[in-house]
Amino acid sequence: AQSVTQLDSQVPVFEEAPVELRCNYSSSVSVYLFWYVQYPNQGLQLLLKYLSGSTLVKGINGFEAEFNKSQTSFHLRKPSVHISDTAEYFCAVSDPQGGGSYIPTFGRGTSLIVHP
């Protein structure tokens, strides 16, 4: 079975500072990894995904993430955050061998709070 651990429930940061949101996964097989963002009262929007290839993945809104197989991590980073980045961020994993379902399993989320 797969699972995702997001180590920080809340990350406060000042505007224009860098940020890293941590994600660790457990899986006995190869994985696909995703980061989603959720703004208040909205659905989830995909920020970026890792399926294979380069371990550094760039996404929308200036975010990037690095897949580290040895540490089973997929941390999300942004060099300079904006007030508008305040939102809930979810890391998710799915099984490439999942019979075609590719059902993402989500972590509990990290609330990014950007202060002026």
Place this chain on the structure above:
Amino acid sequence: DTGVSQNPRHKITKRGQNVTFRCDPISEHNRLYWYRQTLGQGPEFLTYFQNEAQLEKSRLLSDRFSAERPKGSFSTLEIQRTEQGDSAMYLCASRRPGHPNTEAFFGQGTRLTVV
């Protein structure tokens, strides 16, 4: 592409009543997923359709929960005899067929409050 549409956006119901939510996926998306999200938690997978076939339903929370996708287009999620613990956001997502390098698009969700 009008996105995944969920109705209603909000539902308040009395304990013991039945409720039904609707999800209209993006046209030509044959895969449809239902999730539940409680406060402070990530989305929790409930069930999954490929076209009209419900391929995974073991994670529906109890036999009070059921889902259908009769013509392989829109889907409904029904909760019978609602309980206060059913209060949550119910999310629907859809994907087009084929390679996993296709994004799952989420709707805005239906927020259920059981009083």
